[in-house]
Amino acid sequence: AQSVAQPEDQVNVAEGNPLTVKCTYSVSGNPYLFWYVQYPNRGLQFLLKYITGDNLVKGSYGFEAEFNKSQTSFHLKKPSALVSDSALYFCAVRRYNTDKLIFGTGTRLQVFP
Amino acid sequence: GAGVSQSPRYKVAKRGQDVALRCDPISGHVSLFWYQQALGQGPEFLTYFQNEAQLDKSGLPSDRFFAERPEGSVSTLKIQRTQQEDSAVYLCASSERFGRGGIYEQYFGPGTRLTVT
Numbered sequence: 001a002q003s004v005a006q007p008e009d010q011v012n013v014a015e016g017n018p019l020t021v022k023c024t025y026s027v028s029g030n031p032y033l034f035w036y037v038q039y040p041n042r043g044l045q046f047l048l049k050y051i052t053g054d055n056l057v058k059g060s061y062g063f064e065a066e067f068n069k070s071q072t073s074f075h076l077k078k079p080s081a082l083v084s085d086s087a088l089y090f091c092a093v094r095r096y097n098t099d100k101l102i103f104g105t106g107t108r109l110q111v112f113p
Numbered sequence: 114g115a116g117v118s119q120s121p122r123y124k125v126a127k128r129g130q131d132v133a134l135r136c137d138p139i140s141g142h143v144s145l146f147w148y149q150q151a152l153g154q155g156p157e158f159l160t161y162f163q164n165e166a167q168l169d170k171s172g173l174p175s176d177r178f179f180a181e182r183p184e185g186s187v188s189t190l191k192i193q194r195t196q197q198e199d200s201a202v203y204l205c206a207s208s209e210r211f212g213r214g215g216i217y218e219q220y221f222g223p224g225t226r227l228t229v230t
Contacts (some may be wrong), residue, residue, distance in 0.1 A: 004155075032216050043117070043204060043221035044156070051216045057192050094216075099144060099208075101219065102171060103155030 002027045004093050008105035014112050017109045021107045023091030030092040033074040034101065035065055037087045044090060052076060054080040061085070081111045115139065117222035119205050125228045126195045130229050134190045134225045139164030145188050146219060147180055148204040155205055162188060195229045 003026045013019045025031055032051055036044040048059025049092060055067045062070040065076045088108050126132050138145050144163055148156035149172075159173040164185035165204045173180070177196075182188040192199055206219035 010218045034218065036221070041223070044206075045225045046220065049216065090224075092155075099161055100146065100158040100172070101128055101148075101156075102158070103148075105153075105155050 002093055002102045004086050004091050004102055004104035006089075006091055006107045008107050010108045011107075012110045012112065013072075015083050016028075016080050018096045019078050019085070019109065019111070021089050021091075022072045022074065022107060023104060024072050025074060025091070025093045026072065027093050027095050027102075029095060029097070033067065034092040034094070035059065035063070035073065035076050036090045038090065038106070039087050047076070047089075048070055058079075075076060082108075083113050085109060090105045115212045117205055117220055118202075119222040119225050120178050121225060122223065123226050123228075128195060128197060128229055129218070130195055131193045132174055132188075132195055132227065134192075134203050134227070136188045136190070136222060137207030138186065138188070138205070139187060139220055142220075143185075143210050144172035144217075144219075145182060146206040146208075147188070148203055148206065149174075150202040150224070152201070159190070159203075181201065192227075195227075197229050200227055201230045 005024045006081045034040045034049045035047040038044050050057045058064045120135045130209045146161040147159040150156040160170040160180045177193045179191045202224040205222045206221045208217040209217045
């Protein structure tokens with residue numbers, strides 16, 4: 001069965017510092033991996049995706065994610081956090097022969113000024 | 114351009130009532146998805162359509178849940194005889210094409226928050 005784990009309920013970081021939000025996955029076959037961000041009272045916004053190719057994927061708002069097949073991880077990173085990055089972040093996986101997304105439970109990122 | 118829209122944004126229903134939730138996908142998007150997001154959880158897949166065809170309804174929690182997309186555009190999620198455990202945010206998403214031939218991200222609407230009292 002497919003699954004996604006986000007081991008941290010909350011990540012706190014000071015503005016200007018680098019941030020990492022962790023995600024590990026379990027899926028048979030090649031995974032397609034996604035990161036979404038959710039602001040209060042708004043839908044999920046797409047940040048980036050990994051399909052194939054380079055393990056480092058760049059996305060919106062300066063975010064990037066690194067795919068690591070041996071560790072089955074897809075951690076979200078940003079070199080310098082902004083207060084406006086504070087939101088709920090979801091990692092999701094899609095198996096190659098289906099269309100539905102399987103989401104993790106989310107990680108709340110809090111960036112302090 | 115316009116994104117995915119959902120209505121109503123908030124719905125309060127008494128237990129036992131029927132509700133209908135509407136989703137307007139991005140124009141031209143072939144695939145449409147419904148997810149349920151309980152408080153403090155990630156979205157969980159309910160069902161999805163390619164045009165008017167419902168290709169996967171494996172996530173619908175019971176036969177009280179029914180979804181349709183009769184003309185391949187607007188979709189309605191109907192919940193009959195609502196129960197308190199149906200309280201959640203219902204998210205609709207659309208994507209550009211049927212997924213197997215390409216990997217297209219899903220664009221989400223703002224959701225409908227359903228509260229069953």
